[in-house]
Amino acid sequence: MTLVADVRRRIGSLQLDASFSIDKGETIAVVGPNGAGKTSLVRTIAGLAAVDEGRIAWDEFVWDESGSGVFVSPERRPIGYVFQDHALFEHLSVLDNVAFGLRASGIGRRDARTRARVVLEIVGGLKFEQRMPSELSGGESQTVAIARALATEPKLMLFDEPFAALDTSARAEARRLFVAMANPSMSRILVTHDAVEALTLADRIIAIEDGSIVQIGTPSELLAMPRSHFVAEILGLNALSGQLNGDQLSIGSMSLTVGAHEALDGNVIAIIRPRSVSLHQTRPEGSPRNVWNSSVVAVDRTADRVRVQLGAPLNISVEVTPAGFDALHTEVGADLWASVKASEVAVHPA
């Protein structure tokens, strides 16, 4: 164990109550809906806020303990923090942003810049070292934020929604960088509300809702466990237990064709994203392999999306745009057709 945290803190109406630990070199994703307390949790670990009750310790060093009153301020914790909006220093060049932490620790300007260049080269930011933050794209700005945090060689890196503000191509690049910078001597906490990010980038996942941890486990544990309905809902995914036979998946009376996978035949968990399912008034023409007739059980409408709960034979949630939903002229209890591409049905070993 490296970080052992027992965080209890009240933020407005939210009661944060989370206990967990992180191993050396481990990457943990904290997932949950907006307002669940994810950011508050990492801010507390960084020391930007203190626990009301509880204890945060790194190896044998206590960082924050309500009982003894010990509190180590953020500048004395060996952490790096990548903020959601990157929080670059607007008055400093990219190079001096990256050198900031080294300068703050008393290293001379020339040495700090030399070391900052090394870090920038590793993350691929050397080509814009002379630019000012206002001249950077979102992806470049994030690269600088990561380089700046890495430059002080932290033992624990905290990432608050690092990919949320990026466009699609920058996001792919940022994910590659995130994977590439994995380091056996550096632990990482990744805050995200994107389930796929958590599943693909983390060694373990902490699912959090209303300030409390509802599940901790490896991605496959989370996907496979019986509790997964609750977790899957937090993750915003449909998780279905079924039997796999080649590329055919049986779920109750239903049979779905699945995409490329590495699972063996037998019991599996299938993941279907709500947005990958299409709804139709009549049986769709063309070639989606998986088409079935179902009924609307519930409709949850918000400003920018409509979540439709389908009944038998597959109890899943589907997300469509309000315009798309209106075009269906459907309502609770009505029949409709659903389709999903084989490649959108992901199976994982159970």
Next chain:
Amino acid sequence: MTTRARHEQRAPLLLAVLGTLAVIFFVLPLFALAVRVPWSSLVDVLGNEATTEALMLSIITSVITTAIAVIFGVPLAWLLARSTMPGRQMIRAICTLSMVLPPVVAGVALLASLGRRGVVGQLLNDWIGLRLPFTMPAVVIAQLFVAMPFLVLTVESGFARSSTTAEEAARTLGASPWYVFSRVTVPATRSAILAGAVLTWARALGEFGATITFAGNFPGATRTLPIATYLALETNVDDALLISMLMVMLSLVILVALRGRWIGAIGGAR
């Protein structure tokens, strides 16, 4: 040009008329001053020892006042904007009251505290024989008392508007609170600090009421340019006009020199 103009919002007639009248109101006195100034005797007045003495005194004291206001006003502004100390509203009100006080009243209050028979002034006099009234330091104190609030309020609004995320980022990078303040907070609010300093300097340069009440009117020690102007008006109107013109030009030079940043900061601060 015509296409662009068509897209611009046209000012309602009433606003255009009233706004124009306001402009005339500001321009007319300056214009009249320039017309009435006996430019031919400019050299005489500038060569006049009494005038140059007053000019130098005004420049020196207003610059010292501005420097002291920055040294103490920036920390005060930070406390008002960022700390959670109790009674902040009350402290802000007291520390900026002198902005709205009649300057004469400010001068009387300074006499009551630092005058020879003042609450503190008497102690200073008895213990170390220090008498402030009618000295150059008294001029600075009078200017500071009425001008520093301009700096405090401008800088406070700068601190309040600047994002605290960059400061938090600096702390996670290992920067001590002082390093964060000097390397992140101050650079991020430098335009507000500059704007506040310029406002303070301008107010200090023009200070009359509190100065003449508290510091008096001693040539070479406390007779600043505004006081000299007022006195000249009684004896020689031409001199008063010339000194006034001198101050207009002095202010204009500073304003133009700082134009870009100053206007930017004021625009952003409001």
